[in-house]
Each structure stands twice: as C-alpha cells, then as structure tokens.
Amino acid sequence: MKLDRQLMPEQNATRRSGNFLEVNLGFTEQMALLEAQRCIQCKEPKCVAGCPVMVNIPRFLGFIVAGDLPGAARSLFGDNALPAVTGRVCPQETQCEVQCVRGVKGKPVAIGYLERFVADWARAHSEVVKIEARRPSGKQVAIVGGGPAGLTAAGELVKLGHEVTVYEALHKPGGVLVYGIPEFRLPKLIVEEEVERLVQAGVRIENNVVIGRTYTLPELRARFDAVFIANGAGLPVFMNVPGENFKGVYSANEYLTRVNLMEAYALNSDTPVLRARRVAVVGGGNVAMDAVRTAKRLGAERAILVYRRSRAEMPARVEEIHHADEEGVAFENLVAPLAVLGNEHKWVVGLQCQRMELGEPDASGRRSPKPIPGSEFVLDCDAVVVAIGTRANPLLTATCPDLKLNRWGNIEVDETGMTSIPGIFAGGDIVRGAATVILAMGDGKRSAQAIDAYLTAGL
Numbered sequence: 001m002k003l004d005r006q007l008m009p010e011q012n013a014t015r016r017s018g019n020f021l022e023v024n025l026g027f028t029e030q031m032a033l034l035e036a037q038r039c040i041q042c043k044e045p046k047c048v049a050g051c052p053v054m055v056n057i058p059r060f061l062g063f064i065v066a067g068d069l070p071g072a073a074r075s076l077f078g079d080n081a082l083p084a085v086t087g088r089v090c091p092q093e094t095q096c097e098v099q100c101v102r103g104v105k106g107k108p109v110a111i112g113y114l115e116r117f118v119a120d121w122a123r124a125h126s127e128v129v130k131i132e133a134r135r136p137s138g139k140q141v142a143i144v145g146g147g148p149a150g151l152t153a154a155g156e157l158v159k160l161g162h163e164v165t166v167y168e169a170l171h172k173p174g175g176v177l178v179y180g181i182p183e184f185r186l187p188k189l190i191v192e193e194e195v196e197r198l199v200q201a202g203v204r205i206e207n208n209v210v211i212g213r214t215y216t217l218p219e220l221r222a223r224f225d226a227v228f229i230a231n232g233a234g235l236p237v238f239m240n241v242p243g244e245n246f247k248g249v250y251s252a253n254e255y256l257t258r259v260n261l262m263e264a265y266a267l268n269s270d271t272p273v274l275r276a277r278r279v280a281v282v283g284g285g286n287v288a289m290d291a292v293r294t295a296k297r298l299g300a301e302r303a304i305l306v307y308r309r310s311r312a313e314m315p316a317r318v319e320e321i322h323h324a325d326e327e328g329v330a331f332e333n334l335v336a337p338l339a340v341l342g343n344e345h346k347w348v349v350g351l352q353c354q355r356m357e358l359g360e361p362d363a364s365g366r367r368s369p370k371p372i373p374g375s376e377f378v379l380d381c382d383a384v385v386v387a388i389g390t391r392a393n394p395l396l397t398a399t400c401p402d403l404k405l406n407r408w409g410n411i412e413v414d415e416t417g418m419t420s421i422p423g424i425f426a427g428g429d430i431v432r433g434a435a436t437v438i439l440a441m442g443d444g445k446r447s448a449q450a451i452d453a454y455l456t457a458g459l
Contacts, residue, residue, distance in 0.1 A: 005107040006035040013326035017296050020183040020265050023323055024088070024116075032117040036064035038109050042101050047111060050099035052442030053086075053152070055079040057096060057111055060118060073122035076115065077129040081155035081198075082148065082441065084123060084190045087116025089181055090438040091317050123193055131201035134161035139455045142167065142224040144211045144396065147175020148437045149230035149428030151195065152444030153451070154203045160452045164202070165224075167209040172261065175232055176437065179261040180253070182290050184297070185320075188260075212396040217403065217424070226423045226451045229411060230444060233429035235393040238386055239282065243340030248274060248348030252283070252291045252387035259294055276383035278302045280351045282337055283387030284314040289321065291385045292329050303329050304379065308336040308356050308369045332379065334358070336369065340384055351379040390434045408433060417447035418454070425451055 009025040010016075016023055027035065039061045047057045056079055063072035076083050092112035100108030122129045139162045143150045146168035154164045172178050174191040199205060211217060211231065221227050236251035238244055255273070258264040264273035279295035281288050284307035296303040305324070307314060310333050314321060325331075334356045341350040355375035358367035392409040404412045404420035410433055411419055411426040418425050427443030429435055 003034060003038045005038065005110055006031045006113070008110075008113055010323075013323075013328075016184065017293075017327040020297055022187055023184050026120060027113055027117045029117075032064055032114055033067075035110050035114055036061045038102055039065075040102055046099035046101065047096040047109075050096040052095065052438045053080050053445050054442075055083075055096075055115070061109070061111075061114060064114065064118065069118065069121050070125070070128045072118045073125070073128050076118050077122065080115075080441075081152040081445070082194050083115050084119035084194060085148070085177060085186060086438055086441065087112055087114075087119050088186050088190075089177075090115075091436060093318060095438065123190070126193075126197070129197070131155065131159055131197065133159055133201060136163070137161040137455065139163065139225045140165070140223075141451060141455075142220050142227045144217075144220070144227065144229045145169075145175060145231035145428070145430075146173030146195075146205060146207075147230060147232050147428065147440065148177060149232075149440035149444035149447075150175070150228065151198060152441040153228050153230065153427070153448040155198050155201070156445055156448030157451060158198065158201050158203050160448070162452070162455065163204075165204045165206060167211055167215075167220075168205060168207045169210045169231070170261065171207050173205050173207065179257040180287065180290070181437075182256065182260055182294050183265075184293070185290065210395065212399045216399040217396060218400055221421065221424055225455055226425065228417075228444075228447055228451060229396070229419070229424065229426040229430055230428045230440070231393070231396055231430055232440075233390045233392045233410070233434050235391050236386065237389040237391055239337055239388065241337055241339050243342055243348075244386075246340050246342040246346050246348050248276065248342075248383045249340055250274075250383070250385045252281070252287045252385055253390065255291055255385050256287070256294065259298070265294075265298060273298070274383050275299050276381070278304070278381040279383045279385065280304045280306050280332075280379055280381040281385040281387055282306045282351075283389075284309065284316060285387065285389075286316045286320060288385075288387035289316045289324055291387050293320075293324050293327060295383070295385065296327055296329060302381075304332055304381065305329055306332045306335050306337060306351065306353065306379065308334065309366060310334055310358065313358075313366045334369065335379075336371065337384075338376065341378065348382055348384055349380070351381055351384055353377055353379050390429075392430055392433075416450035416453075417443065418450065423454065425454075 262271035264271040356369040428440035
C-alpha cells in the first residue's frame, strides 16, 4: 500500500509536437514489477468485470510479480487478441481501473500500462504466444471488416478450429487502428505484427474487398457456414452549417485516413493533405483530439479545438486532453460553430462561432449547451476538421433488405449477436454506433463464442 503508482515515461512535449513518434515510451521491467506489486489480488476482482474482453487481470499481474513474463504473456494473450493495441488506446480509467479496489485509497493499479508492457515483451518473444488451434472443424466463417471487432473474432474462431476469411475494404487490415488512430498513439508496426500473428495461425485476409459492391451479403452467406459483420460505422456526420462545402473543410475520417493510412505526414508522400497555418477541429471526443494533435504535428501554428461544452464534459480520454494541452493545442470550450466562412475562391478563412453556457442535463446525462445571445465571434482559420461523430454506412446493408436495422441504420442483433438472418452475426460500431476499440473487441469475442455454438450445435 506504500508503493506509489509508476508514471509513464513520455517524449518531451515540445519535441513530440513536431514528430509522429509514439508519445508514451513504456515501462521498464523494474517499473512494471513495482506497479504489479501494487495489486492486492482481490478475492473478487472487480477489475475483471470492468473489462469488456474479461481479461483475468490479477492472474497476469501475479505472473509479473513472480518474474514469469512468459506466463504473464500466455495469460494475457489467452484473454485478449490485441493487448499491445488495447494497452495503448483502451480507456482503462473508465473501465478496469475505475473498478480497482486499490484506487479507493490512492490511485488504481496502472493496468493498461502493465498490459502494454507484457504485450510488448511478447512482441519480442513471439514464440511464447503462438495461437494453437483445435482440430479443424470443417466449418468456414466470413468476417466483414478487419478492424478490432473483426480481428478479435478471427483470432477466437481460428483457435476453435474454424476456417476464417476476413474481407477488408481498404488496402490494409486494421480498420480504425490503421486509418483513425495516429502513429503517435498507436504505431502501425504493432497493428501489422498483431495481424501477422493471426495470419500465421491460419486466418486468411483479403484486402480491397467491399461487401456491398465486390460481393453482396447474401452471396457471402451462401458461400460460408456463418458470417460476422464488423464493418464499423465510418460514415461521417457533418454540422449542417453554411459554408461546410468550402475547400479546406475535412471530415475527421478523411483527414486522419490521409495522414495515418496513406502516410500524408511523410515529406515524400504522394497523398495530398492541407498543411494549414490555423486549423480548427470541431468536437470533444478522442477522434477530435487525434485530429487536432495531428494538425499540430503537420505544422499548424495554431491548432484549435472547438467544443460546445466545457472541458469537464469532454468525452475524450483525460490522458489525451492532458497531452494536447502540453503540446500547445488551444481550447475553445463552450463554443458552437454557426458557419464556415470563405473567400471569393471558396477557400476557408474562418469559423463563425457563438459562446455557449450549460443548462440542464440532456438524455446523455451531460448538461445541455445553450447559446448566449449576442456572443457571436469569428475564429480565424484556414482549415476546419469536423469530428462530431459517425454513423452506419448503408453500402453493405442496402444489398440485403432482409437485414433488420434500427432507426439509425445500425444492425439489430439478439443477445447472442445474431442478426435477423440465421447464421449472420454482427458486432462493434455497426451495431452500437461509434464506440471504443475495446467495446468492439468485446463484441468480437462474444460473437465468436456464439458463432462457434451455432456451428457446432448439430455436430
């Protein structure tokens, strides 16, 4: 109880704001040992219940304390298909760590940092965590989407002996892990290594395949014994304000995809992206934070986050807000855009805004922003990035009218994850709406178990 929580070593803020190298540098083995010793090994560990993929946290921490890193790695990878990813981007502070009993008096155990440490150790000792599959079942499963939900399901299903083919629309698998999350938070090499581990276990991945165009969903169902839809919710939502179609306005999806997946940040890249002097990013979530920190690294003299509530209401991770602050991002809180302003050539020159104040809580439990009359002002900028959410892309679902959707266009599923069509399951953002990587992975893990039960019911 006397041990203090270990601090994560970081790149210097001034230096990192000009590069795309990873911000957090990782624990040393000694730091990991000290932090793991802070776990009091509860008889009823609430942290496990707080984890969407049900990682046995006390068990892998116990292995660290015992100096058995191979045991810790096998334990962790047995529960979590992508621990090097979740150890970096999972919001542990609102999930496992918020349940940590150690946090009642002091700070909770740094579960995410320890997960990252073990996963990174395993990356250097890949022979320890090879996926061992059961005897082949003879069943074939198609997975639509190579993001966190799809990759997790693929890893679970191949372990269970099923043949798995992942169909990915983009030219690289990983989904939001490669197109959405910046290199400085999640190096792409890590995603590539996690994918390669699945491929070595027998998962087949076909890139550049758009379900809804290359094949329809009914065609896929006819070829496979089961299908898992995990194509995410990648259709951007816009503000619907005047001037939003001016040159220099991006959706966060496009902006981050150009930089992350297509490497527009590299000086020798052929992918165009606007390197503006003053960039306004609209939104307060993790995607907005990724976009505004990316703008700073692309050379923006002023990278501004425009958010209609206060900082306390921001849904972004506390760590990401703190890092943005250190890197010189400007925050315009309690501000709502009214219009994008342009010049005679229709290039962005500013964002007309209005000050807000907080009223009563809305359906989400957060206090609703209300405009302050007469508070309009213009924020000078030459690029605007809109990061206020995404919704389901109808490209896939339009080819299958028998698939039941809710009023937002998300796929409806039962408690097992099965859709209205027998043998077709779905999970992740296409079911939930835009959510976190770890929640999508939880869906992938649960759906894999339900698919296995479905496939083996008649055997």
